[in-house]
Structure formats: structure tokens, C-alpha cells
Amino acid sequence: MLVGYSSSSEEDGEPGSEARSRNSRRSVEEDERSRDLPAKKKARTEELDPKTRLPLPGCLLSMFLDDDDEALTEDSSLHGGRIRSFKHERGNWATYVYLPYPPEEEFEELLEELLSTLGAHGLILTQQEEFHLSLSQTVVLRHHWIQPFTQSLQSGLSQCRRFACSAATLKVYCNAERTRTFLGMEVSTGHAQLLDLVRVVDKTMTEFQLDTFYKEPSFHVSLAWCVGDQTEKMKELLQELQSLVDNREEGPFLLRLDCVEVRCRTGNKTFRFSLKTS
Ligand code: AMP
Numbered sequence: 001m002l003v004g005y006s007s008s009s010e011e012d013g014e015p016g017s018e019a020r021s022r023n024s025r026r027s028v029e030e031d032e033r034s035r036d037l038p039a040k041k042k043a044r045t046e047e048l049d050p051k052t053r054l055p056l057p058g059c060l061l062s063m064f065l066d067d068d069d070e071a072l073t074e075d076s077s078l079h080g081g082r083i084r085s086f087k088h089e090r091g092n093w094a095t096y097v098y099l100p101y102p103p104e105e106e107f108e109e110l111l112e113e114l115l116s117t118l119g120a121h122g123l124i125l126t127q128q129e130e131f132h133l134s135l136s137q138t139v140v141l142r143h144h145w146i147q148p149f150t151q152s153l154q155s156g157l158s159q160c161r162r163f164a165c166s167a168a169t170l171k172v173y174c175n176a177e178r179t180r181t182f183l184g185m186e187v188s189t190g191h192a193q194l195l196d197l198v199r200v201v202d203k204t205m206t207e208f209q210l211d212t213f214y215k216e217p218s219f220h221v222s223l224a225w226c227v228g229d230q231t232e233k234m235k236e237l238l239q240e241l242q243s244l245v246d247n248r249e250e251g252p253f254l255l256r257l258d259c260v261e262v263r264c265r266t267g268n269k270t271f272r273f274s275l276k277t278s
Helices: 019-036 039-046 058-064 105-120 143-157 191-207 231-246
Strands: 092-101 131-134 139-142 163-174 180-189 220-227 255-259 261-266 269-274
Touching: 092 143, 092 255, 105 220, 105 231, 139 143, 143 191, 143 261, 143 269, 163 191, 163 220, 163 231, 180 191, 180 231, 191 255
Parallel strands: none
Antiparallel strands: 092 131, 092 139, 092 261, 131 220, 163 180, 163 255, 180 220, 261 269
């Protein structure tokens, strides 16, 4: 799918791209756009000058759209109020690499409590539809890069071993554009192995001249988000929220993540890369 928002979530191939990704790749994309247009698409571009050509009938134009392309909508109400962080263009695929976190029952109960506490303080957050731990920024891939890009990830990640990591500390995150604020749970064990995975992913990113991950990553699973920069307000509540994590009847909650498979979401497609068993 062709839509990019300023954050993470898999629901619609949505993830956010950082403005830097967009800017650093702008010239490459523009070059590619003119070079890659097939003859029939060039005809569509030229057709925009009414003085030189008669417009083609719509039925002919629609014959040449990419199968994977989807219609563009700029209605942010359709995306939960999220703001698109890079311009939609046909053939651009919002892409990110991550470890999935399938939520346990206890996690979901805790999340409900966290959200209702935030709500009582006037902060209405939306729960992530799917939970994950990011291993890359969201970058923009041209459609014809998807295959070599995922192949490069596959060859690097197939050398990496499985491991487990855990998280227990709540932390507030904000995207680069400061259009979305997240409540996340930061990783406490497994940091070194996660850095190894990021090194592999970054290598692929560099090959494709895309942005690498944070120099000092704070690995986390985002639990919920809201629009705008609510960092300060959310930080004021962190202690109260953390006590919900720590003081549970069953003992402190610990998020356990079995890192057995890395995934790459690009538009509405998901690629899976199994990690080595021993
Ligand atoms: P994610 O749930 O992985 O998409 O992360 C939510 C947001 O946290 C993203 O918009 C990231 O840009 C942001 N973030 C801010 N600082 C960091 C950091 N040091 N490491 C990882 N993510 C970060």
C-alpha cells in the first residue's frame, strides 16, 4: 500500500516515515520516476499538456495502473486522525522491519488499565492494532526494489540466531515530526542481540541508500498512541502508570518477546525471515 504515516502500526501498511527518509531520497526518486516510467506511462504524463495532445479516454488510462497501487485518499479521518508524513505517490511503498509481539492475556488486561488511567487524566489513547518492536525506521521503497531489498534482508538475517528479550518499563516516545505520541514499553534484556539484528537491517538500508535506525535505539513495543506531541503530559503520568505494571496481584508484569522471526512490512505485504535455531 502506498500510504505512510508518522508512526508504527501494521494495520494498513501504514507505518510512518520520518521526514529525513523522504528528503534524503527525494532526488533518487525523482530521477527514478522519469527513468522508470514505461512508455505507456510516459504517454500519460505528456497527456497533461492539453495544447499538444488530446486527453486519452479514462478507460485507456486505467488499463495501465500498477496492480498493487491503490487509490489515494487524503482524508485523515480514515486513518484515525493520523497525519501522513510523506507524500503519497504511486509506486512508493512505506516499509519497515520489526519483530512481532503477539499479546498475552495479561498484557491486554494491563493495557486496558493503562488506557483507562490515561483517560481519567484526559489523555485518550488509541491501542495499537498489532504490537511489534521496530528494527528500522519507516522508509520509502520503490516497487521494483522490494524483491532485491527483501532478498538482501533474507541473506543477512538467515545468519542470526533466535533469542528472547523482555520489557517492563514504560516510556514515552514521539515521532520526528512530533505529530504522534506513543506509550511504549522499553526493552530491558536482549538489547545486545537486538543491536545485532539492527546492524544486519542497517546494512540492507545502506545498500539501498535508505535511512538507518537510530544511533542510540531505545528498543520498545508501542502500546498505544495519540495525535500531537503529548510528551510532557504523558511523562507526568508515567509514575502512576508504571505502578500499574509493577504492582499487579500476580507480581510485576514482564513483557516477554520470543525473537524467532523478523518481518518486513512493505505497503500491504508482509515478508517473514526465520532466525536460526542454534
Ligand atoms: P514504533 O512503535 O517503533 O514505531 O516507535 C514509535 C515512535 O518512537 C516512532 O515514531 C519513532 O520515531 C519514535 N522514537 C523516538 N525515539 C526513538 C528511539 N530512540 N528509538 C526508537 N524509536 C524512537
